[in-house]
Amino acid sequence: GAGVSQSPRYKVAKRGQDVALRCDPISGHVSLFWYQQALGQGPEFLTYFQNEAQLDKSGLPSDRFFAERPEGSVSTLKIQRTQQEDSAVYLCASSPRDVTDTQYFGPGTRLTVL
Amino acid sequence: QQQVKQSPQSLIVQKGGIPIINCAYENTAFDYFPWYQQFPGKGPALLIAIRPDVSEKKEGRFTISFNKSAKQFSLHIMDSQPGDSATYFCAAAGGSEKLVFGKGTKLTVNP
Numbered sequence: 001g002a003g004v005s006q007s008p009r010y011k012v013a014k015r016g017q018d019v020a021l022r023c024d025p026i027s028g029h030v031s032l033f034w035y036q037q038a039l040g041q042g043p044e045f046l047t048y049f050q051n052e053a054q055l056d057k058s059g060l061p062s063d064r065f066f067a068e069r070p071e072g073s074v075s076t077l078k079i080q081r082t083q084q085e086d087s088a089v090y091l092c093a094s095s096p097r098d099v100t101d102t103q104y105f106g107p108g109t110r111l112t113v114l
Numbered sequence: 115q116q117q118v119k120q121s122p123q124s125l126i127v128q129k130g131g132i133p134i135i136n137c138a139y140e141n142t143a144f145d146y147f148p149w150y151q152q153f154p155g156k157g158p159a160l161l162i163a164i165r166p167d168v169s170e171k172k173e174g175r176f177t178i179s180f181n182k183s184a185k186q187f188s189l190h191i192m193d194s195q196p197g198d199s200a201t202y203f204c205a206a207a208g209g210s211e212k213l214v215f216g217k218g219t220k221l222t223v224n225p
Contacts, residue, residue, distance in 0.1 A: 004157070033212075033213070040217075040218070041217055041218065042120075042203050042205075042215030042216055042217050042218050043158065043203070043215050044215070045212045045213065045214065048212060056212060059212075091157055091158070093157075099146075099207050099211075099212050099213055100145070100146040100207050100208065102148070102160050102163070103160070103213065104160075105150075105157030105158045105159065106157050107155070107156055107157050108156075108157050
């Protein structure tokens, strides 16, 4: 069956550009999560949706980061005016129910900001 | 403040060895402790998870040991194989806390 998919897989942006990263969760999964993974580190939580409601955005590092899930399925993470410190792998995960349910991760989008 | 501390950072064993990875946590609200395996260029994949009502859980060659009083849990990989070479992450969640990950252990299993 189809897992979580993310696009693009790789993105190179010049500093100051806006980027949009897409996540297609497993069909029917209620919860969707975004994580940021720096090189050699564990994933760090960014934000969490339950259906279309964004229940927790405490991990977003600045107001340049914005996420949405308007119809409760596909989600987009947008980063405005990218900075070099935004370079990382952005992981999306979905789960059937909530944060303590198994989270299934996508392959990630590797963002490099020059 | 790191909520989940993982050690060692890297580990090298011979085929058939039993690598052990340890994690410690502080937040007593945590009640879900999964381990994830990640290969280069891939997202993390759930290996095995435990809740505090049991002290040990086995799935195939993977075992989690859990010590609630010490607030520690560990992953043991029996009869390790070169294909087990990957980065392993412990994590914890519970109450209103989202999933927090350790920094990872890079495991190398030599043939």
